[in-house]
Amino acid sequence: MKTVGCLILDGVRAFDYAVIGEVWSDRRSRLGCPTFELRVCGPPGSRVRFGGGLERVPDAGLDALLTCDLVVVPGVQEPTVRAPEEVLDALRAVHAAGIPIASLCAGAFLLADAGLLDGRRATTHWYLAADLAHRHPAVQVDPEVLFTGDGQVWTSAGVAAGIDLCLHLVRAAHGQQAAAAIARAMVTAPFRSGGQAQFIPTPVPDATADDPLSGVRAAVLGALEHPWTVGELARLATMSERSFARRFTETTGVPPLRWLSEQRVLAAQRLLEETDLPVDEIAVRCGFGSAVSLRPAFTRRVGVAPRDYRRTWR
Incomplete structure (x- = not known):
């Protein structure tokens, strides 16, 4: 050439x-x-x-x-x-x-x-x-x-x-x-x-009054460190697991556990950008338990590892 x-x-x-x-x-x-x-x-x-x-x-x-x-x-x-x-x-x-x-x-x-x-x-x-x-x-x-x-x-x-x-x-x-x-x-x-993916802004979805599941999402976002299950989320919504999963997917476009994983990664992105917290502590706060668990989910969603992301955006 x-x-x-x-x-x-x-x-x-x-x-x-x-x-x-x-x-x-x-x-x-x-x-x-x-x-x-x-x-x-x-x-x-x-x-x-x-x-x-x-x-x-x-x-x-x-x-x-x-x-x-x-x-x-x-x-x-x-x-x-x-x-x-x-x-x-x-x-x-x-x-x-x-x-x-x-x-x-x-x-x-x-x-x-x-x-x-x-x-x-x-x-x-x-x-x-x-x-x-x-x-x-x-x-x-x-x-x-x-x-x-x-x-x-x-x-x-x-x-x-x-x-x-x-x-x-x-x-x-x-x-x-x-x-x-x-x-x-x-x-x-x-x-x-x-x-x-590491450059695309993804805002946290707003809760609206006419969305019956907005309260569930707000509760989850306020306690991402909790090991949520679909059963717990369904009980918060006073629905059966099957009905809850179907309604949640219709409302957000993704199944409940996938949405939860995405929100945890988004929270980890913000903490990596805005704080000096160790990656292990960020993983715990966002519900991954450890940096070992955070890394594959974060890399799959963002395209780079958490430490590389921090070096770029801090």
């Missing part, structure tokens, strides 16, 4: 464009970095307006993308606005030629509009994931990963996840040392663990 094409059009995000330039620009001063040729391609004869007021005249037209080893599509400011057909046709031609394509953040919408994500697993910024899935039901949208791809088509989550994907593509083509050298020059980590 020597020649990388960056596709630009009106409304692309300046940050994503800058990331592509930082990773693949030809900087011989970066010790251990491969030599790349970065081609900035766009509709011919036009001055492209980036989000934020910046402008850029493409170095080459859309046809130049067909002679690249990789094509990267930055995110766009307005993903609901369909790109010009000539841009989508260019992406289809690149894909038909067998050239790998990668999109950053909301750039996934361009690939989806071109039909390149149908039947594929893809991601985008977690805030836009539901919209992408709604507009393109044939796309298998995964809102939790930082990036995903099958070797031909790649998509990444928002903002910094674009850096993760670009470094991954360098690592796959040129090895770990090359990716590490570029990451070092950018003063960033060559690899980040976990996924988007």
Whole structure:
């Protein structure tokens, strides 16, 4: 992978464009970095307006993308606005030629509009994931990963996840040392663990007067350290276990014990962020009993271990 094409059009995000330039620009001063040729391609004869007021005249037209080893599509400011057909046709031609394509953040919408994500697993910024899935039901949208791809088509989550994907593509083509050298020059980590789940805010659900189970949930949230069972919760609601489990699932969308585990993890997240309590004590307060029990549930829900999460967010 020597020649990388960056596709630009009106409304692309300046940050994503800058990331592509930082990773693949030809900087011989970066010790251990491969030599790349970065081609900035766009509709011919036009001055492209980036989000934020910046402008850029493409170095080459859309046809130049067909002679690249990789094509990267930055995110766009307005993903609901369909790109010009000539841009989508260019992406289809690149894909038909067998050239790998990668999109950053909301750039996934361009690939989806071109039909390149149908039947594929893809991601985008977690805030836009539901919209992408709604507009393109044939796309298998995964809102939790930082990036995903099958070797031909790649998509990444928002903002910094674009850096993760670009470094991954360098690592796959040129090895770990090359990716590490570029990451070092950018003063960033060559690899980040976990996924988007650690960045998605999940508020505690509000209790409403017309919800007959809100009192049960409030009691549980006030005593997460208690070893609750479905039987105890049903007795609080003065219902049979079967009726309670069915009604609870209808109300919250998840079974009682799964909801309880999620609330315990959310409480542990807040304590890891806001306090200096030892992880073992946090585990006890949140109902896990010990750090050994907390770790798998926390990692499964958030994507990283409790101690790693604290180091990131404290």
